[in-house]
Amino acid sequence: MALSAAARKRWVTAALLAPAGLWLFFFLALPFLAILVFSLGERAPAGGYQPALTLANYLNLPARGAAFLNTALLAPVGAALCLAIAYPAAWFLALRVDPRHRLLLVALMIVPFWTSMLVRTYAWMYLLGARGIPQLLEMIGIENIRLINTPGAVLLGIVYGYLPLMVMPIYVSLEKLDRRLLEASSDLGARPMSTFLTVTLPLSMPGVMTGVALVSILLLGEYLIPQMLGGGKVYFIGNALVDLFLQSRNWPFGSAIAVTLVLGVVGVLLITMRIAWKVSGTRQMDLV
Template sequence: MAVSAENKRRLVTAALVGPAAVWLFTFLVLPFTAVVIFAFGERAPEGGYQPAFTLAQFANLGARSAAFTNTLTLAPIGALACLLIAYPVAYYLAIKADQKYRMFLISLIVIPFWTSMLVRTYAWMYLLGARGIPHLFELAGIDDVRLLNTPGAVLLGIVYGYLPLMILPIYVSLEKLDRRLLDASADLGATPLSTFFGVTLPLSLPGVMTGVALVTILLLGEYLIPQLLGGGKVFFIGNALVDLFLQSRNWPFGSAIAVTLVVVVVAVLLVAMRIAWRVSGSRQVDLI
């Protein structure tokens, strides 16, 4: 029996989408469903999960308020710091840099990703530790300089680790910019500053929002940088989750925090998409 063209299209679509759908359902939907179920349970006497239906875990979120405060403070600040550094770099690469050197300069931004984040963070531990930068201050006669295990060290690690993820989306947005618009603005008598704020910045905002959303969402679940550069004194939500699941074995409370984190991430993404859509008007905006 012949298969109609419409059925063929459906079969092809199912063949293409099916494996990804099964993968996402198995490794995303099912685990998150289990986490949601755990969040409404109770901690067993010996640790782990005990079936129940209670909101006590969510009511107890204030017990980890420091982790939420640090995360919701340092993550946006870190994303903003990345943006302030990344935009001039991306602007230079897309607008000012010579075409024959552009790919080389972009490679210099990407190369740090070839090294493990753990190794790079350990390098910063040495630089910020007693035998690193503070030792140079001591040689200059400035004693008791403490850089490691502080919010500043965590913020520095955040900017260092996530800066390329901010540069690349902005660069792509600026690289697609129609240069004739810049020339037209100049021909109409606009100053370079007016052209930047009136043409360049608005047209690059979708890339800016993509970078901000990407970096902020990843930072909300960050564990390694606060653990190593914060020395256990600057807790993020990721650190709290590791403690609750692996050490305290309070799976329901950890699940409640994880569910709350997912809600925050979704809220950040929706806000970023709405802002980017309003800024871009009818143009398509992809944040992820």
């Protein structure tokens, strides 16, 4: 019996989605279920996991309160700093640079990704260490300045490492902006700042929210930058997970923290998607 057009369309859609669906199931859903089961267990006497059914690991989350607090404070601040620097850069690239030079400048923005994050972070360790910038400051009379192993050093590493990830979504959103809307706003007597606030910014909000979500999600699990530029004194959730799984071998407690982290990531995604949809949708209706 021949399939109807609608049935064939559903089968084709299912076939196209099957590879991605299987990938998500085996490499996202199943590992998360395993971590969820581990989080309800107990630490074995020799370390690792032994079966149980308890919420004690979740009740013990305040024991790693410093890691949660540092992540909750520094991750949003780092994302905000990236946004404050990235938006003007993306706006300049998309709306002010000659199209003949735009590709070159965008490529230069991406160049840091051609080098390992580890190597770039090591470079900042030297620059912020005693023989780097502090030594130069001592030469001009400014002494006893400590830059490494501080929250400021971690924020600097975050901005340096994640800035391109914030620039690119905003740039794409601004580059697709209909220039006629800007011209119409100007012809109607709006000042440049008013045009930016009522047209440019709302229509670029999907790119802004994408960049914020991307950077924030990666920062929630960041390990390398706090470890190297924070010197173990600025502790993120990622550092806590490494300690619990590889050193303390307390897999159930580490799993409980990991589940909490995943829920935080989902919350960030839902909030940013909701804001982007609401702002961009409202603005488009206003323009119509």
